[in-house]
Amino acid sequence: MFIINSFLAVYLLFKFEMCEFLWLLIYVAIPKCLYLTPVIMKPQDKERLVKSRPQMVRSLDVTQILPQLRSANLFTKKDEQIIMSDTRRRERVIRFLDLLEKKKTDVYEKFQDILGDVYPQLLLSLTDWEDEGEGPLPCNAQLDDDWTMLQRARQYLIHEIDAAQVVKYMRDHNALSEDEVRAIVAERNAQTRTEVFLDMLELHKPEDYDTFVEAIGETYPHVYLTLTGDADDRSDED
Known part of the structure; x- marks a missing residue:
């Protein structure tokens, strides 16, 4: 028992x-x-985003990227509102990248996939097989003297010109679309109008830059001299 x-x-x-x-x-x-x-973004991926930010800000249009991220539920409606609340393309890209850096790895990978379809050249800045020491080639612009001058003169142009004075010439020469003109003139502040205009111009073909310089020559002769270098030549002659 x-x-x-x-x-x-x-x-x-x-x-x-x-x-x-x-x-x-x-x-x-x-x-x-x-x-x-949650799986946060890998440090090396975040580093790639930081290094490629200047090229992204110059060449990316988030309206080509954001809808696909939204449809995949990787960016929220609130994210979209934060990004699109600014009418300036560059500022939208900055806000987008700020949010992207806080997302998970799967969001970054989806962004890469979309970038490969829409902006294949920009994808070079996010991969290991890019040539060291060389930045990616902007998608709709070229790294030549004209675009370099536009980049260097950006702040000068924002303070010296009002884009509303040149858009008619640009439109008459098919260098801007009607939608682009409406978006520019809708801005109440002259500096903001010029920022929006320059953001658009950076994504245009090089021939449109030539049209822009011609328009500046018609409306702002002193700015034209600065862009073309004639002002320096005249100073040397004096």
């Missing part, structure tokens, strides 16, 4: 321990598996 009771006691103890183990597995282990720590 004593032996039977001993076996029964051992059995009940074993059964109790097994039940306790299963209880712990169900109520502790499984929830931890279900609520895994």
